[in-house]
Amino acid sequence: MSLVIAVFIIKSGIDITREALSKIIGARTDPSVAKNVKDEIMKMPGVTGACDLFFNDYGPDKKVASVHIEVPDTWTADQIDETSRRIEHAVWKKEHVILSAVGIYAKNTKDPESRKIEEKIRSILGHYLHILQMHGFYADYPQIRFDLIIDFNVKNRQEEYSEILEECRKAYPDHDVQITLDADVSD
Missing domain, CATH: 3.30.70.1350 (Cation efflux protein, cytoplasmic domain)
Known part of the structure; x- marks a missing residue:
């Protein structure tokens, strides 16, 4: 009986260590969350792309991410700012992911x-x-x-x-x- 208990304790310790290290080293984000975030971003008028999505997971409901969006090269800073803020709000509301940065790729539209x-x-x-x-x-x-x-x-x-x-x-x-x-x- 002691051997069974010892094996159980060792296995539990290994599982806990593996989970902790996975969080520290950086576990891959659930692909459905990444897809949902990109889908939410692509709903925004004028946004033609969402890429370079990076996640940092700090535990339950503590996910922080950054993303690049593609917008027309004719947009002004206020249009980009408004869209970035709408994206941040929509992603938080839908997935409880904090977007710490929304980078910009300009899409050629004039040439x-x-x-x-x-x-x-x-x-x-x-x-x-x-x-x-x-x-x-x-x-x-x-x-x-x-x-x-x-x-x-x-x-x-x-x-x-x-x-x-x-x-x-x-x-x-x-x-x-x-x-x-x-x-x-x-x-």
Whole structure:
């Protein structure tokens, strides 16, 4: 009987330690919460994207997150401020998640040439099977910049990233192409 009790105590201790370490190191957020937060953000008028969602979990009802939203490049600071505050309120009301920061990606809307560049870049990316997402795209001569998420299951993400960067630079040699290799941490 003593052996059974000892095993039970040891197992309970291991479980408690594992749970505590998971919180300290950073456990992955429930994917349904991440999806609900993004869905709530996408309901906002004018918002065309929600990405780079990062969570910090400090226990029950103590989740803090940050996110980037994509809005038209014609928006003024007061439009961005109003939308950010509405997003913060809506996400808290729906999921009890505090949004500590709402970053901004501007979406090209004034320049038809930038849309053509984006379409060509997306076409290039279409040849790669492990691309999960491109976001934060902005083209403003001489710069082209965007974030790219490559699946972690790819044997060599850095190699694929370098290949994509080189291909994009060949397609636009007179531009400064900047690609940020991003991590898919919320889905």
